[in-house]
Amino acid sequence: MSVATHESILTLTDRVALxxxxxxxVGREVALTFARHGARAVIVNDFDESRAKSVAGEVESEGSRAVVMVTDITDYAAVTARLRAAVAEVGGLDILVNNAGNAGPRSADASFDPFWDTDPGDWNAWLGTNLFGTLNVSRAALPALLESGNGSIVNVISDAGRVGEPHMPVYSAAKAGVAGFTRALAKGTGRLGVRVNAVSLGSVRTPGVEAMIADPQAVDAMLKQYLIRRLGEPADAANMILFLASGASSWITGQTYPVNGGYSVSF
Structure with missing residues (x-):
């Protein structure tokens, strides 16, 4: 008697992702996770060309095709032109992960001053990458995602946007804006074959938080706020994003899923 085998419902076979x-x-881990789960091609975006090319090489070593898309996502015209070229090169687009965050190319200059000591010029870096960048890439990608007929957008937000971080009010506002955009876009595209969801992250061990976690005492104090007493790893985020990008979540849209070690809880 033979034993039936079943293909994993997390497969991305024949799917193209940006x-x-x-x-x-997190973005690197998502690209590699998609490749390991059968994605036909991964469009690797970053504003840093050397980083993008390095990850593209890793993606190809996992068996997927990789296309490098070097773009600052705050530049709508550049995003539109380069994404159109990338989609034409790989022959379509099925999945978009809006992961780019922090303050993009301007992260080193981003202000952490109290809000009352800032001015609009200090806000642009946070709003540009996190909110307007998400809008730019989503708008540029939607024609191809709609043509796919089975598209998925996953927006990476932060618990700062759900509960608020006093030292990052503009970043919190930007991420909350993406959460609202997620719900609204899902309502507009659900009947057209594109699902839209968000993943809300707590503190994840990435280069962006290296300075913050360099002090063991600071980390211990921070982890007292987490029910699971450890920092998140990029794979924690990538696994949820894979689920939302795959057919395993085919009846889910308009939702935000916390992946945060219990930093905040919701129903």
């Missing part, structure tokens, strides 16, 4: 901010951290 991952923004894929040159490091």
């Amino acid at each position: 991952v923004t901010g894929a040159g490091q951290g």
